[in-house]
Amino acid sequence: MAAPAQLPPTRPATLLPTGGPAPGVERVVSRRWGRPQSWTLASYVADGGYRALKKALAMTPAAIIDEVKRSNLRGRGGAGFPTGMKWSFIPKDVPGSTGAPSKPRYLCVNGDESEPGTFKDRYILDNDPHALIEGMAIASYAIGAHTAYVYLRGEFKRQAERMEAAIAEAREHGFLGPNVAGSGFALEAHVHRGAGAYICGEETALLESLEGKRGWPRLKPPFPAVVGLFGCPTVVNNVETLANVPAILDRGAAWFAGLGTEKSGGTRLMCVSGHVRRPGVYEVPMKMTLRQLVVDVCGGPEEGRTIKAVIPGGSSSPVLAPHELDVACEFEALKNAGTMAGSGGVIVMDDTACLVRTLWRISKFYAEESCGQCTPCRDGTPWQEALLYRMENGTAEPGDLDKLISVANAICPFPPMGLGNTICPLGDAAALPVHSFVQKFRPEFEAHLREKRCPFPTPWGRSAGAYGPAAPVARGWS
Amino acid sequence: MAAILSRYPADRKRAAMLPALRLVQEMKGYLTPETLALVAERLGVAPAAAGEVATFYTMLRVTPVGRYVIDLCTNVSCSLCGGERLLRHLERRLGVPVGGTTPDGKFTLREVECLASCGTAPVLQLNEEYHERLTPETVDALLDSLP
Structure with missing residues (x-):
């Protein structure tokens, strides 16, 4: 069969933010979104772009890390880890085993953006790719990396093209390449596209994927700062995190910290x-x-x-x-x-949404996306999905709600949070919604069991009627 | 291929696996055991190293697909806005279940997980191009417009 046809773009090349800034808010990351040609270098430089990079290159790496630490910038990918501290974990010098030169260091940008409900990084890549490149260059200089990879989720075709074009433009104007902004610092940046796997948003799975393997998370420690990409010290930062960095260097850590709360800047x-x-x-x-x-x-x-x-x-x-x-x-x-x-x-x-069906759909997602490495997650997530499917479709047995909680507990006990039985947090992520939905909306689950049907006369609740029963993930259980 | 390999350290050719497989898939439509072995050889790894990657990622395909691949999101935000209804609509219209290809080889219908476009739900990708804020009517119009 022939290759799928290449379609001409059917939409304008820029996606404008669907929401925009909240009224009366000082904009940092979205400052330039929606301006004409905002993704071009000319537009970025006209708005003061790459000024922060020049300033940073005149500073010592330690001073930059200190500035970012004082800004209280925290990672925007999910865990909220302080960015400056993450950078400081990169060993100052890594001698080779035989006194050979230091290992290279890498910066990896996490643009896998696949957490359901999240679609912010896409707008940064679309509207302001040079802000990300400038942030990458500053971060790379601070940690001593000469190669940076931008890992984008496979579905971001347009965004990957835009990012590649922006990298080429930045290189042409000397903001990337062998002599960044005339400082003698060398940095090459490459886009690396994923191919559809939620797990690759987890930083060590991302590194495995970048190395050309399945996205199987690594056991930590060692952390990527010590053993990361290709066995070398590596920092993995989210797109939004790095897009904030130029503004911090440009306007100062105190200003950035002042925008936020005591512990989270910006x-x-x-x-x-x-x-x-x-x-x-x-x-x-x-x-x-x-x-x-x-x-x-x-x-x-x-x-x-x-x-x-x-x-x-x-x-x-x-x-x-x-x-x-x-x-x-x-x-x-x-x-x-x-x-x-x-x-x-x-x-x-x-109030029209059926929460059993919502949780079923969430659980189906984790069953689909579990990488298969750890038993509690690989086997537990399809069980969660199957039990919720039964509840939603009226075939559940009386003990199924307790069974559901018992399965979720086997993946990640509740409480405490974040201390599950799996290598990576996908297991926790699959179990915590189950715990919280059942804990907070138990009567709705019990009603499904009691009435042996979904009581919601709404599109999502009318599961067995209007448009047929939903299909379960057919593996790992029968 | 040389351009792809140049992005990675010379002794880390395996890192080119995903871009290489995607390149082959773009040319051939899907990945066969032969093409997988060829890519593996080029990258200096065992054929199984390419096979395990090809079957791990949803965008890589080891079976033939239609000329137009419809990847419809039915994750939470999309379904709250009618994504599941769209799926049933597409199944009826195309006469194939999820995962199926129409007998004329024109369409393959797939259900995918979150496409990071929740603010413009429901969404689908048609051969990797986004189409957003869909209704059964706009989906019909989209499919009708295809040669």
Whole structure:
């Protein structure tokens, strides 16, 4: 059979932010989005671009790391780890085994963006690729890397092309290459596209994938800062994290820290989707509460509907009930609320949404995306999915809810958070939604069991009727 | 191929696995045991090293597909906005279940996980191009427009 036809682009080349900045907010990362030709070097330089890189190249690497530490920049990929500290873990010098020259160091940009509900990095790549390149160059200089890889999820074809074009343009103008901005520092950057695997967003799976293997997470320690890409010291940073770096160097750590809270500097990109009137990516202050974001900024649910549940940080983060929404969109606050900031993917469900079906769909995702390395996750995730499928479709047995919790406990006990039985956090991510949904919305699950059907007369609840039963993942269980 | 290999250290040719397999797939439509062995040889690894990668990633295909591959997202945000309904609609319209290819070899329908476009849900990718904010009507119009 012939290769699939290459289609002409059917959409304009730029994706404008669907949401834009929240009103009255100082914009950092999204500052230039939507400006004409914002992705070109000319436009970036006209807006003061690459000024921070020149400033950084005149500083010592240690001074840059110190500046980033003082800015309280925290990783925007999910874990919220302090960026400056991550950079400082790179060994100052790594002698070879026989006194040979030091091992090379690498910077890897994590643009795998595959946490359900998250779509912010795509807008950065589309609208401001040079901000990412400048951030990469500053980070590479700070950690002593001369090669940087931008790992983009395979589906980002347009974004990969745009990034490649921007890298070529930056190289042509001397902001990348053998002599970055005339400083003598050498840096080459390459785009590396994934091929469709959620797990490759986990940093060590990303490194495995970049090495040409299956995306199987590595056991840590050693951490990538010591043994990373090709066995060399490596820093893996999220796209949004690095896109913040030029502004920190340009306007100072104190300014950046002042935008945020005590422990998290800067602003955040929040991706709002689901049952809201104005879904999209919004740049918001860390102090903004989830309720303000969902109701005031995004318009809340449709007329006559009420919010039933909100997932605050991608489908891996424990769900929040409507009374829990007065919490800041910030790492510490969300952690204290028993959930996590994650990757900023806010999914809103109104009262028409069946939460059993929602959780079934989330569980189906993790069953599909489990890499198969650890038994609790490989075997547990399809069990979760199968049990929820039975509940939603009226074939569950009375003990199934307890069985579901027991399976989730085998993957990751609840509480405590983040200390599961698997190598990487995908297991936790699969189990924590189950724990939180059942804990907070137990009556809805019990109603499904009692009535032996989905009681929701809504599109998502009308599972066995209007458009047929949903199909389970057919593996690992019978 | 030389351009791909130049991005990685000379002693780490295996790193070119994903781009190399994608290149072959773009040319041939899907990956056969023969092409996998060829890529593996070029990168200095065992054929199984290419095979395990080809079957791990959803965008790599070891079976033939239609001229147009429809990857429809039915993850949470898309389904909250009608993604599952679209899937049933497409199954009815094309007359094939998820994963199937129409008898004329024109369409392959696949259900995929989150495409990172939740703000414009529901979405699908048609041969890797995004189409967003879909309804059954706009999907019909899209498919009708294809030669």
